[in-house]
Amino acid sequence: MSLIEDFLTQFGFSQELIDGVFAKPGATMPAIFLAGGYNVNEYYKMTGVPAYEIVRNARHLIKSQMNLQYKFKVDLLTCLVDLNIMSESFGAELYYEHDVLPMPNKPAIESLDDIDQLEIPDPHKDGRMPVIIEAAKLYKEKYKAKSSLIYGGYIEGPITASSNILGVENFMRGLVTNPDLIHKLLDKVTTALIEFGNAQLEAGADAIGIAEPTASSTCISPDFFKEFAFPYLKKINRKLNTPGTLIHICGHTQPIIKQWIKIPNTFIISVDEVDLTKTLETIGNKFIIVAGNISPITLLRETPETIELITKDIINEVGNHGKFVLCPGCDLAPGTPEENIMAFLNAGRKYGKFPI
Amino acid sequence: MHNFIIAWDIINKKIKRFNLVGKKMGLIENLKNAVIDGDVDNAARIANEIIDRKMDLKNAILNGLSAGMRVVGKKYEEHEYFIPEVIVSADALNTAFNIIKPHFKDKDTDYKAKVVIGVVKGDIHEIGKNIVAQFLNASGYKVIDLGRNVPPEKFVEAVEKYNADIVAMSTLMTPTLEQMKITIEQLKENGLRNKIKVIIGGAPTDQEFMNEIGADYCCKDANEAVSTLDSIIIKNEVN
Numbered sequence: 255m256s257l258i259e260d261f262l263t264q265f266g267f268s269q270e271l272i273d274g275v276f277a278k279p280g281a282t283m284p285a286i287f288l289a290g291g292y293n294v295n296e297y298y299k300m301t302g303v304p305a306y307e308i309v310r311n312a313r314h315l316i317k318s319q320m321n322l323q324y325k326f327k328v329d330l331l332t333c334l335v336d337l338n339i340m341s342e343s344f345g346a347e348l349y350y351e352h353d354v355l356p357m358p359n360k361p362a363i364e365s366l367d368d369i370d371q372l373e374i375p376d377p378h379k380d381g382r383m384p385v386i387i388e389a390a391k392l393y394k395e396k397y398k399a400k401s402s403l404i405y406g407g408y409i410e411g412p413i414t415a416s417s418n419i420l421g422v423e424n425f426m427r428g429l430v431t432n433p434d435l436i437h438k439l440l441d442k443v444t445t446a447l448i449e450f451g452n453a454q455l456e457a458g459a460d461a462i463g464i465a466e467p468t469a470s471s472t473c474i475s476p477d478f479f480k481e482f483a484f485p486y487l488k489k490i491n492r493k494l495n496t497p498g499t500l501i502h503i504c505g506h507t508q509p510i511i512k513q514w515i516k517i518p519n520t521f522i523i524s525v526d527e528v529d530l531t532k533t534l535e536t537i538g539n540k541f542i543i544v545a546g547n548i549s550p551i552t553l554l555r556e557t558p559e560t561i562e563l564i565t566k567d568i569i570n571e572v573g574n575h576g577k578f579v580l581c582p583g584c585d586l587a588p589g590t591p592e593e594n595i596m597a598f599l600n601a602g603r604k605y606g607k608f609p610i
Numbered sequence: 611m612h613n614f615i616i617a618w619d620i621i622n623k624k625i626k627r628f629n630l631v632g633k634k635m636g637l638i639e640n641l642k643n644a645v646i647d648g649d650v651d652n653a654a655r656i657a658n659e660i661i662d663r664k665m666d667l668k669n670a671i672l673n674g675l676s677a678g679m680r681v682v683g684k685k686y687e688e689h690e691y692f693i694p695e696v697i698v699s700a701d702a703l704n705t706a707f708n709i710i711k712p713h714f715k716d717k718d719t720d721y722k723a724k725v726v727i728g729v730v731k732g733d734i735h736e737i738g739k740n741i742v743a744q745f746l747n748a749s750g751y752k753v754i755d756l757g758r759n760v761p762p763e764k765f766v767e768a769v770e771k772y773n774a775d776i777v778a779m780s781t782l783m784t785p786t787l788e789q790m791k792i793t794i795e796q797l798k799e800n801g802l803r804n805k806i807k808v809i810i811g812g813a814p815t816d817q818e819f820m821n822e823i824g825a826d827y828c829c830k831d832a833n834e835a836v837s838t839l840d841s842i843i844i845k846n847e848v849n
Contacts, residue, residue: 291785295785349734349759351732354732354785357732357733357734358734359734422735422737423697423737423740426693426694426697426737427694427697427698427701429694430648430694430695430697430698431698471689471692473692473693474692474693474694475691475692475694475695478692478694509689550784551784551814554784555819587784587785588784588785589785
C-alpha cells in the first residue's frame, strides 16, 4: 500500500485524499471535476470577458479554472478546455464564440492523401498550445503553494485529435477504407501530443489528463479501439514524463474497459455510461482509480433532490470498495445550476463517509 | 412427339422467365447487401446494371437501398455496427441513389413529404443529421438539408420557401438545446407551427425535453425517424 501512497503523493495527493481513495474508516469519498465548458461560460458571465478571449489567454484561463475550485472546493481539477487544441495547431479552423468554447469549422486537411502536408506543430509556438502551457506555469507560480489542489494539464487523445484534424466524418470513413493512412496520421499526431503533454508537465502541471471521447464505443467498435486507439495511448503513456495519467472517455465504454485498463501507466479512468460494479470487478486488484459517473445532463436538468438521490445510489453501489472517486461523466455543461453541483458534492460529503 | 416439343418449349420459356425474375430479385438483394457491407464500388456497379436492365427503380430504392439501410440501422442499434460502418454504408447508399435518381421520373407528389433538416445554431456535429437525411431520402422523402449551425430564421425561411411538411432538428450538445426551443417559437410567430410537424433528435434530447419545448416527436436514431414519419403519413397528420 505504501508504494501506491508514495506514487499518489508524487502527484500531490494529500493524506486526506489518499485515505479517501483507499476507503479508510473516517475518510470521505473524494470528488473531482473535469470541467472546461462550464468554467469558461461562468467566468464570462462573471467578468464579461468573452470566451474567445478566455481560451486564448493563460491568465483568464487559469482564473476561470481556479474559480471553480474556490467555489466548490474540489480536490482535483484538470485544465480541460475544448478538444480542438491539437487540430488547431495542425492548421484546422475553429468557430470562436463569445459565451462558449470554440468549435471545429474546417479541418486541417480535407483528405487522407494530404497527410504528408501536415507538419508536427511546436508546442511553444503553434495554436493555443502556448496558452495551455503558460496556464500550467501560472498555476505553479501563483496557486500551487496556496492550495491542496492537484492540477492536471491535458491533451486530447490520438483518435479525438486526429478526427478533428481530418474531419470526423472522413476520419471515421478512413478507419474502414484506408486503415494504413489512418495509422500514419495517428502516428504523427501521437508524436505531437507527447511533446505537448511533456511541455505542460515541464511548465508545472502535476499530472496529465487525456480526453479521448471519440474512441468510445458510442463512436467506434471495441475492435477499432484495440487497433487504432490502444497502441497510441500506450505510446503516449510510456513517453510522457509522468508516472501515470488520467484517461477520460465519455459515452458508452463498457465493452472497452478491459482494453482500456491494459494501457500502461493509467492510474485514473474517468467513465461515463458504465456499470460501476462490473467496471470495478474488471479492474480487480490492479491499482486504477475509477472516477464516475453522474451524467452532466442530469446535473444540468434535474432537481437538487434527484441529484442527491442519484449520487447516494452511486456511493451505495461502490460502498467500501475504494479506488473510486465521484466525478461527472463528462465536462460540466455551461449553465449547470450551482445548487445542482452543490447537491452532488454535498451528497458525497454526507453519504460518502467511510465505512459506508 | 410434336406435342412433346411444344411442351418442352413452354417449359423452357418458363424456366427462362423464372431465371430472369430470379436474377432481377438477386440484383436488388445484392444492392441491399452492398449497402449493408458499405461496398461503394459494388453498389455503383449494381445500380448501373439496374438502369441498363430497365428494372423498376422504385423497387430498387425501397427493397434495395432503403431495406439495406434499415438493416444497417438495426446493426447500429444492436452495437454490431458503429459510426465508421454506418458512414461507409451511407456512402454506398448515396452512390447508388445518385446513379438511380436521374432516371427516376419523380414528381413532387411522388414524395411522401417534404422535410427541412438541420443541426441547430451553435453546433457543428452533423454526422447523425447526415445519416438521418440519407435514410429519409432513401425512404421516399424529399429532404432539404440546411447543414449545420443553422439559425432559427433559416429554418423558418426554408419552411416557407419549400412549403415543407416537417422540420427536423438535431444537436449533440446540451448548450445548444435552447436553439430548438427558439426555432419552434419563431415558427409559431410566423404562423407556421400548425402547418408542420417538428421532430427532434441528438444525444441530449428526450421525450421530456420534447414536451418542454413543444416539439411533436423525438427520435433516438435514423431508423426511428423514418418509422415515426411513416406513421405520421399513415395517420394523415401531414397533408
